[in-house]
Amino acid sequence: MSDEKDFAGSDVNPDGVDYEAVWASVPAGDVALGDRVRLRKAHPCGGFDWEVVRLGADIGLVCLKCGHKVFLSRRDLQRRMKVHFPKE
Numbered sequence: 001m002s003d004e005k006d007f008a009g010s011d012v013n014p015d016g017v018d019y020e021a022v023w024a025s026v027p028a029g030d031v032a033l034g035d036r037v038r039l040r041k042a043h044p045c046g047g048f049d050w051e052v053v054r055l056g057a058d059i060g061l062v063c064l065k066c067g068h069k070v071f072l073s074r075r076d077l078q079r080r081m082k083v084h085f086p087k088e
């Protein structure tokens with residue numbers, strides 16, 4: 001018996017966009033160094049776009065607006081990423 005089903009970990013998704021599906025549409029379900037990603041929530045500086053600078057257990061991202069660096073687990077990135085711009 002579980003009372004957690006629709007509460008724990010569920011994100012509010014006012015856009016009605018299936019981000020899991022967006023992620024799944026990315027080839028290999030992965031990102032590469034130099035890729036640009038747009039996250040669902042803006043950085044406090046106002047920037048939405050990040051560049052992938054480190055790959056590993058955690059993904060390193062640099063804010064393209066202010067240069068702030070963060071590390072997200074792959075799962076976190078999957079949940080937060082809105083658009084993926086593969087490097088050409």
Ligand SMILES: [Zn+2]
Nearest residue numbers: 043045063066
């Ligand atoms: Zn920033």
